[in-house]
Amino acid sequence: METNGVRPNTALCKAPSNASLLAAAAVLCLLGAKSLAHAQVVSVPPSASVPARVGDNVRTVAPALERYEQNALFGNLWRRPDLSPRDRSLVTLAALVARNQAAELPRYLDLALDSDVKPGEISELITHLAFYSGWGNALQAVAAAKDVFARRRIGADQLPPSEPELLPLDQAAEATRAARVEQDVRPVSPGLEGFTTDILFRDLWLRPGLAPRDRSLVTVSSLIASGQVAQVPYHLNRAMDNGLTRAQAGEVVTHLAFYAGWPNAFSAVPVLKAVLDGRRN
Numbered sequence: 407m408e409t410n411g412v413r414p415n416t417a418l419c420k421a422p423s424n425a426s427l428l429a430a431a432a433v434l435c436l437l438g439a440k441s442l443a444h445a446q447v448v449s450v451p452p453s454a455s456v457p458a459r460v461g462d463n464v465r466t467v468a469p470a471l472e473r474y475e476q477n478a479l480f481g482n483l484w485r486r487p488d489l490s491p492r493d494r495s496l497v498t499l500a501a502l503v504a505r506n507q508a509a510e511l512p513r514y515l516d517l518a519l520d521s522d523v524k525p526g527e528i529s530e531l532i533t534h535l536a537f538y539s540g541w542g543n544a545l546q547a548v549a550a551a552k553d554v555f556a557r558r559r560i561g562a563d564q565l566p567p568s569e570p571e572l573l574p575l576d577q578a579a580e581a582t583r584a585a586r587v588e589q590d591v592r593p594v595s596p597g598l599e600g601f602t603t604d605i606l607f608r609d610l611w612l613r614p615g616l617a618p619r620d621r622s623l624v625t626v627s628s629l630i631a632s633g634q635v636a637q638v639p640y641h642l643n644r645a646m647d648n649g650l651t652r653a654q655a656g657e658v659v660t661h662l663a664f665y666a667g668w669p670n671a672f673s674a675v676p677v678l679k680a681v682l683d684g685r686r687n
Contacts, residue, residue: 488657491521501665504539504628511550525564530616566615619649631666
């Protein structure tokens with residue numbers, strides 16, 4: 407059951423056959439083909455091209471891993487053109503928070519801030535993902551961000567207020583979503599239905615500190631990173647309604663293969679394909 411009023415596509419959640427894995431591989435390759443031809447177009451900020459590593463140097467334990475990080479990750483992936491360094495920072499932070507990988511957050515918070523992500527947007531990302539990845543994950547991210555903010559002298563004046571004036575509500579879209587949640591969720595969990603409507607979609611999603619397109623981007627990224635592919639169709643459609651392009655959606659999956667693992671990326675491919683095919687009609 408979805409929290410957003412869209413029924414899960416159970417066919418997409420079944421264990422994949424060899425044929426479906428081959429199909430997923432073909433789709434992932436097609437999604438990345440255009441970008442691969444221009445892999446060095448995007449300029450990563452020089453000060454953040456390879457974020458400083460926390461702890462022991464990787465080379466002392468896994469020299470091949472360091473080579474892949476230097477060449478494949480920061481020498482290639484982060485320079486692909488279909489997502490800007492700013493977008494890649496949002497996707498990466500969402501994945502790290504969703505997977506509770508707080509040890510990696512400091513260097514990627516620095517990279518995000520050097521890539522034009524604002525401190526207030528980081529604050530909003532963490533707040534948003536408390537609802538999509540869990541309170542504990544968000545609090546771990548708060549602890550990591552606190553140290554980075556202190557080191558960079560980021561104060562309360564750069565953070566969004568706790569109760570800002572909310573963005574206008576799309577009454578028609580919200581009525582459709584609320585009706586589906588009321589039908590599917592209220593009979594089973596009326597409290598969940600109430601919180602979903604009152605806190606998530608009539609408060610959290612309307613906070614202006616993170617643009618609707620970026621809020622959708624971090625939501626989709628966190629869902630893929632945590633393997634919650636049944637929840638992706640509603641939020642990916644919402645992301646594209648909010649301005650995410652087809653090429654950007656495909657590149658999100660490519661990027662997350664490195665930060666959430668190839669299995670999670672491949673599991674997302676047929677879901678992404680179904681959404682993209684559905685929007686052609």
